[in-house]
Amino acid sequence: MAGQAGGTPSTYSPSPTTRKTKSLILRNDDVDWVRTDGREFHQCRPAFFKTGAVNAAAGSAYAEFGNTKVIVSVFGPRESKKAMMYSDIGRLNCNVSYTTFATSVRGQGSDHKEFSSMLHKALEGAIILESFPKTTVDVFALVLESGGSDLPVVISCASLALADAGIMMYDLVASVSVSCLGKNLVIDPVLEEESYQDGSLMLTCMPSRYEVTQLTITGEWSTPKINEGMQICLDACAKLATIMRECLKGPDSALEE
């Protein structure tokens, strides 16, 4: 504990680590509880998208769902790394990182190492890789603030950034997750709901083609629940894609700030 001059003294966050809010979310069979932000169980947070957030990139997008805020930049198509083998089709390279202040305790964002490859797998089916042979498209995401459902927001935002960069895709990719809390399915969960969930389902799809590019199910699920969850996600993805499309068409897409 002793702080040494010159070295970095060990520090701790004064915020209570054991949350007392657990009682707020009733995990038992009680059906009537209210979500912390007052939403209905099947209601998503208001989504905000903006393209052209980073001028240095070929394409970029900023997404804000409640407290979840992410920026995605797309670079390329550009020369592949020297060590790469020859490839007839293009390559997709994805990376997701967190800011140190994204989480309530500083520097916890590095736990999400798997997000980079999950983003890659969610997008690769939607991109026409044949349209940029021998080159690489880089998709880099930075989570500015983590507020729950981070990966679905990153995926949707990334597909918008790809569209902004003019990368050919079969369709926009929209992603939504649901959490299973007791008997209830809650869509677009916030951090708190995610930490008490019994199971989670994340669905990534191309809504106009009605094709799923990625489906992740973890935790306890019954078959009818999975069907219900998937249907909720598909409907929400379709709605999300309309908002994303509006953002691409909108007159404010080229505006600053």
Next chain:
Amino acid sequence: MGLPDSSGGFLSELDVDAFRRLFPLQFYESHLVKSKRPDGRSLAKARETSSALGAVASADGSALVKIGSTTMLAAIKMEVMTPSKESPDEGCIAIEFYMPPICSPIVRPGRPADTAPVVSKQLSDTILSSGMINLKELSLISGKAAWMAYLDIYCLDADGALFDAALLSAVAAFSHLQIPVVSMNDEGKVVVVSEENEGGKEPVNKEKRKLTLCSIPFSLTCILYKNYILADPTAEEESIMETLVTVVLDSSGQLVSLYKPGGPVLAYTSAIQDCVALTRQRVRELQTILDEATAGMEVD
């Protein structure tokens, strides 16, 4: 588009964009002789600057700053540490500057930008030596507990003058900083006093929610090229004309630091004096921008 050096059919046939890419120096010189820059600014003019406080809800203090396209997001997280024996009633500030791969095509994951650690060092040198923050104000209980302020600055869009934008965002984040009210619990740990468990322990820092910022440092980076001085360069200008001078002055106009990290142009005293004069003007602009941002917060 009549080029000033129409030295033959080849050059005049090039369109402007190709000329800009192939002969960047000539392209810039053709503008500089007219005392204009390609983006329409005069040589001494800085780009439009804006600052928004409280951009990150999960931090204790934060600010988003834009100078032209260059965007910086700074956030402060307060943690508790045991102060060192030499200075039992002083807190600490840890400053880190990041250039994530989203900010520029030259940064890739696993291959960080060379400039990030340089800016990081300059920032902590400037902020700590300017005396802007009295470290004694970060003390909680003498010898037992003090604040460690983690200031992390992320470059979201890199388009030149990174240090200027980063310093402004750092200063703005400190002016937005709201220190949480804490108390000492039975185990000797410092915990946040929340609304729920009011009436527990007596808070130790009820009056010390804000830091007093005195002599705030502001900076301006200039490019020296031949006899020209270009204030607040873009990334393109920085890559073409490599000699940079960064002057940091505090709000009372005193010199805090001056960087001239090499470069092919050797500066005369007069050039440095011109840079300082330009910075003096810029400090007033930046002070107004910062004041407006803080005033906007107080209204809310």
